[in-house]
Structure formats: C-alpha cells, structure tokens
C-alpha cells in the first residue's frame with residue numbers, strides 16, 4: 001500500500017528516504033543556517049570551495065519531507081558549480097528537478113536556496129577579495 | 144510489510160455486521176423516507192429504529208431528540224449556529240473553550256462577523272477547562288456554552304458534568320462536542336445536563352456520511368439548511384438511510400462493547416507510552432497522563448529536535464499510520480491551535496505526532512511501533528537534524544529536560560528566521 005500511495009511524488013520521496021549529501025563538512029569553507037519564517041523549519045548547508053568552485057556540499061534539515069528532499073536535491077545540483085553560478089541558483093531549479101512540489105510546500109525549496117546563499121555569503125565574508133568581484137544575488141522573496 | 148493503523152480518531156473500519164445491516168438499504172429498501180408509500184415507510188421505520196438505538200447510546204429521554212445530519216462537523220455547525228440564531232433576541236454572547244474543534248470555533252467566528260460575541264475560555268497546560276472559568280465568562284447576554292467532552296488532539300477529558308450543572312443553574316444551553324469521546328467513554332446527556340451533543344459514528348466502527356445531533360426537547364434550535372421538512376424541519380435534505388441504519392447498529396454494539404474496548408485500548412495506551420518513554424529520549428506527552436482524565440485511545444507526543452511531518456512519513460513508510468499537529472502538515476502552516484493553547488513550545492509543537500488506538504490493535508503491534516519509532520524514525524530524523532547536533536554541542540537546550548546551557552530550540556529557530564516563534 002505504501003508503495004502506491006505517497007504524499008509526494010517518487011523523486012521527492014526518494015530524496016526524503018535516501019537523502020544525498022546528508023551531514024556536515026568538518027572543514028567547511030562556508031556554512032549557512034537559515035529558518036523558514038512560515039513554518040519554523042531550519043536548514044543548514046555546508047560547502048567546500050576550491051578555486052572558485054563548489055567541491056562538496058552537505059546539508060542538515062529540521063523540517064518536513066519536502067524540506068529534506070529540497071536540501072538533498074539542492075546540494076546535488078550545486079556541486080561543481082562556480083561561486084558565480086551558485087549565486088544565481090534559484091529554488092525553481094530545485095522544484096523542477098524534484099518534479100514539482102505541492103504549492104504550500106514551495107517555501108521549503110526557497111529555504112534550500114536561502115541556506116545555500118547564506119553559506120556562500122559566509123564564504124565570501126572570509127574572502128573579501130572575491131566578494132567584490134561577485135556581488136551576492138539575494139533570494140526572490142517567496143518565489 | 145506489517146501494517147499498524149494508529150489513526151482511529153480519523154476513521155475506523157466499518158464492522159462487517161454493520162455493513163451487512165446497511166446493505167439492503169442501498170438496493171432493495173432504497174425508498175425516500177419522506178415518501179408515503181411502503182418503500183418510504185420502510186426506510187422511515189429503519190431510521191426510527193436507529194434513532195431509538197442512538198437515544199439509548201447517549202441516554203437521551205426520547206428518540207425524537209436525535210437528529211441526523213451528514214457528519215459530526217455539520218452537527219457542530221447546526222448546534223452552534225442553530226442555537227445562536229434561535230436565541231438572538233435573548234442575547235448574542237457565546238462561551239466556548241479555546242480548544243474546541245475547528246468546526247465549533249470557525250462556526251463561532253462566522254457568527255462573530257454577524258454581531259455575535261464570544262468569550263474563549265483558556266485551558267491549563269494539560270488542556271483542562273476550569274468550570275469556574277466558564278461560570279465567570281457567563282453574562283446576561285450568554286445564549287450558548289460550548290465545551291467538548293474530550294479533546295480531539297490531546298485526549299483531555301473535560302469536567303463536563305460540572306460545567307453542565309453551572310449552565311443549567313444559569314439557564315444557558317450547553318452544547319457538548321462528543322466527537323472524540325463517543326464510543327470510547329460513556330456518554331450520558333442527562334448526567335451532563337447537555338442541551339445539545341454531537342458525534343460521528345465513523346469514530347466507532349460505523350459508517351462515514353452521517354453525524355448525530357442530540358437536542359433536548361426544550362432547547363431552541365433553528366435550521367441552517369433550508370428546503371424540505373426532514374428531521375423535524377431542523378435539517379433539509381434526503382437522509383442517508385444506509386448510513387443512519389449503520390450508525391444505529393454501530394452505536395448499539397459500541398455501548399455493549401465499550402468497557403472491553405476501552406479497557407483494551409487503555410492497556411495498549413499505557414504500553415505504548417511506557418515503551419516509547421523508555422526507548423526515545425527527549426519525548427514529551429501532551430495532555431494528561433493516561434488514566435481517567437485522558438481518552439483511552441489517544442497519545443499526543445512531541446519528539447524534540449525533529450519535525451512531525453517527517454515522522455509521519457517515515458512511520459507510513461514502515462506501515463504505521465499516524466497523524467501530526469505540526470505546522471508543516473497544516474495547509475495554513477500553523478501549529479495545532481490546541482498545542483498553542485496549552486502553551487507548548489513552538490519547536491515541540493512542530494515535533495508533534497498523534498497516535499490513536501483501536502479495538503483491533505495488539506500488543507505485538509505496539510511493540511513494533513515502539514521499536515520502529517525509536518530506531519527507524521526518531522534516530523534517523525535526529526541524524527538529519529541540525530538542532531540535534533547543536534544540542535549535542537551544547538549550543539541549544541532541550542525544552543523537555545533543560546540542561547541550563549544554550550538557547551532554546553524555538554529561540555534559535557526564530558533568530559534564524561527573524562520571526563518570533
């Protein structure tokens with residue numbers, strides 16, 4: 001029964017049940033932790049950055065199934081991207097890659113975008129010389 | 144995979160004998176009870192028998208005091224709005240507990256937009272309404288007191304007879320929402336001094352699609368659904384005869400089996416709570432401890448540092464069906480108003496899970512749930528939770544068993560989101 005009826009689509013369920021990149025990075029170059037104002041959930045993304053590129057990403061999430069799936073998917077998507085590219089990352093990409101989320105759950109993917117940008121911000125704070133070159137794109141509110 | 148159903152407050156399976164009793168009323172005895180020929184009369188007769196069974200079930204004086212509607216929530220709408228409209232020349236004030244079901248609270252809110260006023264009586268940390276607070280809220284304008292018999296969320300059994308005595312003394316009708324209690328705790332409308340009382344048979348192995356409203360013969364009530372003169376003019380619409388027949392029989396069986404059913408679930412409730420308490424650290428029971436002041440079916444829990452929807456999903460993946468009052472499962476993204484009313488910490492309310500037992504659950508099932516919940520649900524979600532990690536590192540504190548170091552999870556969450564919890 002549980003195979004045929006699930007609250008979310010198969011991709012979301014898969015990322016919820018088998019999250020990719022779960023955990024922390026002991027020597028992270030940037031860490032972002034953000035909370036969702038709507039529901040109170042929390043997401044943390046850690047990045048390892050080498051030569052301007054995201055080498056590795058990890059997440060931890062206190063939140064619903066789609067928040068866990070969104071953070072899993074977001075960390076998958078951003079690995080290998082340059083800082084510049086990652087700054088243009090949008091929650092829409094997560095929603096698309098997950099094959100869609102229920103309307104009330106879109107904010108969970110926004111949380112993933114915000115956590116990623118907070119981690120990049122953290123990194124750029126430690127590397128002010130790069131920050132000047134790559135102004136941070138802020139997350140579109142509620143998108 | 145093993146399937147353990149622990150959401151009996153949402154729905155129960157129909158008893159096979161009830162299904163059999165209903166069956167002829169779909170096909171051969173299909174008549175409309177308002178028709179004057181034999182087909183109609185047969186359906187009417189079956190309805191009257193169900194009325195008598197339901198009157199006995201709640202110790203009503205007469206079957207004429209039983210009204211059939213489509214569901215317990217419709218019954219709540221009719222009780223609240225029907226009494227308010229019938230008495231609007233006398234006054235406009237309603238007293239209700241703040242932990243009533245949304246069917247009651249939202250009906251009252253609707254009335255408030257039309258000039259009625261409401262005093263919402265606070266509850267204590269276990270969800271109890273103090274009879275003295277109800278009395279203090281009464282004014283000479285009060286036309287209705289609404290207090291539930293047992294809470295749908297946290298299982299608190301209210302001192303309803305005491306509240307009924309106060310209402311009777313002050314001459315104000317008392318409406319009792321017995322949705323969560325009916326079938327699991329004895330209901331006696333006379334001992335309660337209830338003027339109105341409602342429940343749904345699908346909570347005790349009867350069918351969905353029917354709700355029951357008791358109305359004492361002297362309580363004034365006007366219809367909120369207009370059309371034909373079904374149900375003594377109190378509710379227009381052709382009656383759901385098969386469901387009504389099923390409701391009557393389910394109630395008769397529930398009354399007979401109530402002591403055995405509730406003793407069984409009470410035993411399992413103890414086993415489940417004790418098992419979980421031993422297996423899962425930082426777990427809180429919401430509402431009163433298992434015993435006479437709590438429904439024998441309900442456990443409302445909060446597992447700290449993890450969220451409720453994730454728990455629900457992982458339980459489901461392991462064959463365990465439960466409910467949650469977390470903000471993440473609600474369409475409004477708000478935590479359960481009952482959990483808010485008992486002053487539960489926001490992060491704990493987000494970690495809420497509601498388990499409700501039934502007559503067919505077994506001890507083996509309970510043991511499976513304890514073990515699965517501890518190892519495959521809580522441990523797993525905690526390994527994913529940044530808060531659990533921050534708690535281990537002493538950055539945030541437990542609200543259940545504070546160590547006195549670090550800020551609370553809720554304070555942490557609101558700092559991160561920039562919004563008070």
Ligand code: FES
Pocket residue numbers: 036039040041063064065066067105107108111470471472
């Ligand atoms: S992050 Fe709050 S509901 Fe998903």
